Amino acid sequence: MTHAPDPADDHWSAVAQDWADLWGTFTDPARRALLAATGTGPGTRLLDVGCGTGELLALAASAGAAVSGADASPGMVDRARAAAPGADVRVAPAEALPWPDGSVDVVTFVNVLALTDDHEAALAEAVRVLRPGGLLAVCGWAERETNDLAVVHAALAADDGEPVDPDEPEDPWHEEAPVRGVLTDAGLTVEHVEVVEVPWAVRDVDAVVRGVLLGEDAAGVAERGPVVRAAAEPFRAPDGGYRFRVAARLLVARTPAR
Numbered sequence: 322m323t324h325a326p327d328p329a330d331d332h333w334s335a336v337a338q339d340w341a342d343l344w345g346t347f348t349d350p351a352r353r354a355l356l357a358a359t360g361t362g363p364g365t366r367l368l369d370v371g372c373g374t375g376e377l378l379a380l381a382a383s384a385g386a387a388v389s390g391a392d393a394s395p396g397m398v399d400r401a402r403a404a405a406p407g408a409d410v411r412v413a414p415a416e417a418l419p420w421p422d423g424s425v426d427v428v429t430f431v432n433v434l435a436l437t438d439d440h441e442a443a444l445a446e447a448v449r450v451l452r453p454g455g456l457l458a459v460c461g462w463a464e465r466e467t468n469d470l471a472v473v474h475a476a477l478a479a480d481d482g483e484p485v486d487p488d489e490p491e492d493p494w495h496e497e498a499p500v501r502g503v504l505t506d507a508g509l510t511v512e513h514v515e516v517v518e519v520p521w522a523v524r525d526v527d528a529v530v531r532g533v534l535l536g537e538d539a540a541g542v543a544e545r546g547p548v549v550r551a552a553a554e555p556f557r558a559p560d561g562g563y564r565f566r567v568a569a570r571l572l573v574a575r576t577p578a579r
């Protein structure tokens with residue numbers, strides 16, 4: 322099985338600038354927690370997989386780390402290179418990383434692992450490129466009751482005619498136990514778990530609509546924008562901006578010392 326990026330699947334390049342503008346920095350509190358929990362500092366060799374527009378690369382570089390990034394989307398990679406000029410950023414899928422065995426100290430996935438086609442292959446690649454005793458950090462959104470944006474997504478689903486199920490099961494990627502499970506299955510030992518508040522603060526309702534409907538065409542935004550506006554209303558701040566409570570969960574796990 323090959324894992325060469327398929328240009329037809331690259332919807333991220335078209336939204337790279339909007340991603341950077343609207344979502345780029347919002348997980349910074351979790352990124353800082355990740356750098357602290359992994360002890361990233363001068364000389365740490367850190368590889369960020371699914372590096373997006375490069376915000377973690379820039380933070381790690383400013384902490385003195387030697388940083389590399391991989392992302393399947395050429396448009397995201399262009400912006401990551403601009404955000405972290407000293408970093409070695411490559412267009413590459415998580416499932417086939419072009420780095421040698423044992424060549425990095427820390428591998429990170431921030432809001433990425435759940436998006437991969439084959440998370441087992443992605444984790445196997447992370448373990449391969451890590452040195453013995455290296456650290457893998459996985460960060461993603463926590464359960465929906467910690468995430469105000471779930472209200473907006475529920476309104477969109479209802480508008481689409483999807484049945485409302487009050488007992489809808491949680492997405493396993495948003496729970497601690499399943500993520501722990503995939504890390505353990507990959508041969509890693511979880512050493513640290515932390516939930517970090519990452520509020521999404523947006524300047525006005527137009528930006529809320531652009532952010533939530535990222536990647537939709539003009540017709541989709543015209544049709545669904547009013548639903549987003551109405552659902553966002555409870556989250557309007559006194560200054561006219563919008564503030565959504567969101568929590569991210571960080572797990573840090575270690576590879577065997579060999």
Ligand SMILES: C[S@@+](CC[C@H](N)C(=O)[O-])C[C@H]1O[C@@H](n2cnc3c(N)ncnc32)[C@H](O)[C@@H]1O
Nearest residue numbers: 333371372373392393394397414415431432437
């Ligand atoms: C939600 S964004 C997160 C970007 C960044 N990690 C952040 O936290 O801002 C997901 C990113 O993962 C990348 N991605 C998704 N699947 C991937 C895969 N299998 N291999 C490499 N990159 C992938 C996308 O191109 C996109 O840049």
